[in-house]
Amino acid sequence: MSDEQHTNDTGEQDQHDSLMREKEEPRDGSSPIPIFILFLFAALCFWGGVYLIQFGGHFHKDAYTLDFDPNAEVAVVQVSLYDRGAKVFKAQCVACHQATGLGVPGVYPPLAGSEWVTGHQESLARILINGLNGPIEVAGKKFNGNMPAFGPSGLNLKPQEIAGVLTYIRQEWDNGASEVTEATVNGYMDQYGSRGTPWTAEEVVVDLGEEPVAEAPAAAEEAPAEAAPAEAAAH
């Protein structure tokens, strides 16, 4: 009997031993990330952000040039009406009026040396906003075609773009006329934007308002006004 019990005991012990050797059964699911790792990660992200703001040079392309000052004021590039207009002209007008502004004889009238271009801003704006058709004489030559509208009823350029292209054609090719401001075009847009029909050459010059005063092309770059009397006194 005791012998039997003995064998039984060792059997149980063996069984326990083998159970103890077993690893824990793998369980389903995922264990949560320790919270301090989350905090560490958040802190690292924050530090990285602060670092980039301080030393990132605003991701400027010149950041590695020697005289780069990351904290210098970023210059806002102001595109002049003329430069904006040059782009609009290339995109919208060259096909007909040509880069030389000379047009195509008998088909497309010239803008260079055209009295319509350098004349009253209102007739010029009317032509651009609503288009033009029927007979017209430009710089002594006769034309009779269709000029598309660039206002809301046509190609729908923004007032700023129209102001730009008008300024450009008035000042390019030695045309030497005043610029046409965006505010001026906004005014004409309010008056003529809803008109759906193109103008004729006779219509475009009647009932014009007072011409807005705008700077002549050279005035802006000329020496400051005080310089003139000083110079005069010296003579």
Ligand code: HEC
């Ligand atoms: C599809 C061709 C075409 C395009 C594009 C075009 N025009 Fe014209 N333009 C004409 C024609 C044709 C006339 C003459 C209309 C007529 O005979 O009544 C004209 C007339 C004019 C006139 C008055 C006459 C003169 O020569 O001074 C101006 C100013 C003018 N266009 C400016 C522009 C500007 C600025 C653009 C671009 C935003 C432009 N045109 C785009 C064909 C075009």
